Amino acid sequence: xxxxxxxxxxxxxxxxxxxxxxxxxxxxxxxxxxxxxxxxxxxxxxxxxxxxxxxxxxxxxxxxxxxxxxxxxxxxxxxxxxxxxxxxxxxxxxxxxxxxxxxxxxxxxxxxxxxxxxxxxxxxxxxxxxxxxxxxxxxxxxxxxxxxxxxxxxxxxxxxxxxxxxxxxxxxxxxxxxxxxxxxxxxxxxxxxxxxxxxxxxxxxxxxxxxxxxxxxxxxxxxxxxxxxxxxxxxxxxxxxxxxxxxxxxxxxxxxxxxxxxxxxxxxxxxxxxxxxxxxxxxxxxxxxxxxxxxxxxxxxxxxxxxxxxxxxxxxxxxxxxxxxxxxxxxxxxxxxxxxxxxxxxxxxxxxxxxxx
Numbered sequence: 001x002x003x004x005x006x007x008x009x010x011x012x013x014x015x016x017x018x019x020x021x022x023x024x025x026x027x028x029x030x031x032x033x034x035x036x037x038x039x040x041x042x043x044x045x046x047x048x049x050x051x052x053x054x055x056x057x058x059x060x061x062x063x064x065x066x067x068x069x070x071x072x073x074x075x076x077x078x079x080x081x082x083x084x085x086x087x088x089x090x091x092x093x094x095x096x097x098x099x100x101x102x103x104x105x106x107x108x109x110x111x112x113x114x115x116x117x118x119x120x121x122x123x124x125x126x127x128x129x130x131x132x133x134x135x136x137x138x139x140x141x142x143x144x145x146x147x148x149x150x151x152x153x154x155x156x157x158x159x160x161x162x163x164x165x166x167x168x169x170x171x172x173x174x175x176x177x178x179x180x181x182x183x184x185x186x187x188x189x190x191x192x193x194x195x196x197x198x199x200x201x202x203x204x205x206x207x208x209x210x211x212x213x214x215x216x217x218x219x220x221x222x223x224x225x226x227x228x229x230x231x232x233x234x235x236x237x238x239x240x241x242x243x244x245x246x247x248x249x250x251x252x253x254x255x256x257x258x259x260x261x262x263x264x265x266x267x268x269x270x271x272x273x274x275x276x277x278x279x280x281x282x283x284x285x286x287x288x289x290x291x292x293x294x295x296x297x298x299x300x301x302x303x304x305x306x307x308x309x310x311x312x313x314x315x316x317x318x319x320x321x322x323x324x325x326x327x328x329x330x331x332x333x334x335x336x337x338x339x340x341x342x343x344x345x346x347x348x349x350x351x352x353x354x355x356x357x
Contacts, residue, residue: 052195
């Protein structure tokens with residue numbers, strides 16, 4: 001290269017050397033939560049439905065086509081009130097057939113009795129044998145037995161005709177409608193569920209590891225989704241002895257001991273068991289702070305230099321107000337409360353209030 005060309009390039013090279021370095025990336029802004037120690041006992045919470053203690057699933061005693069349903073959910077019913085009706089055409093035909101058979105059997109009895117009287121007279125006059133007379137006596141007995149059987153069938157047919165009307169044997173409130181008009185139902189199939197007035201309960205599902213903590217007699221606190229600021233007293237009345245085949249949970253019924261008019265059937269309720277089996281000291285963390293990493297619950301702990309580090313934790317219970325953690329964090333530590341899925345190990349963060357950790 002010629003000397004004068006090299007000298008002319010020196011200012012350009014100097015300018016390139018003075019180019020400023022690219023700015024360093026800004027720390028990600030996060031919300032922080034300071035860990036505070038909690039109580040030593042776990043708090044178990046379950047959602048359920050308010051039901052009546054005494055309920056009856058009503059169904060027809062005979063099968064047939066449902067042609068009329070006279071009540072809706074929430075309707076009050078009286079004892080003996082007709083709630084639904086089947087098509088009674090076939091039942092009426094069966095009743096008429098049974099009545100005809102009974103009439104024919106009665107005619108056979110009258111004929112057999114007349115024949116027996118006639119043969120007795122002939123036997124007295126020595127016109128028929130003793131064997132012939134005994135045959136007529138046997139025929140009368142058979143006709144009388146046939147009449148009794150026909151009478152029983154007639155009673156059954158008449159009863160089945162009345163079974164086309166579904167009625168409640170006691171007063172209550174319609175809690176559920178399980179069949180509609182036009183549907184063909186089998187004998188005994190539930191069509192309506194009627195709840196009796198009086199005591200109210202919450203039906204919940206217990207996992208296998210919590211059945212012992214919710215034994216019959218255990219106290220609970222019940223709140224309604226519609227009335228979150230009002231609490232009711234509850235007590236476990238019964239727990240199913242066998243788990244559900246599909247959910248593998250145990251059905252439990254919690255009686256509301258101080259229920260009032262605001263507790264209505266079908267409402268969503270929360271049941272809380274306070275002071276269950278201790279699992280060491282627990283700490284309540286925001287739900288957004290806990291996430292799954294390789295099938296393990298974890299949080300991001302903010303170090304003094306502003307970097308985040310992954311920390312596995314043990315969640316003892318999930319609650320509406322957060323996650324109860326029994327191991328993995330210490331009091332006074334700060335963790336990322338939101339946006340945990342976007343961070344990486346060792347990444348520098350900045351707390352949302354503008355101060356560096």
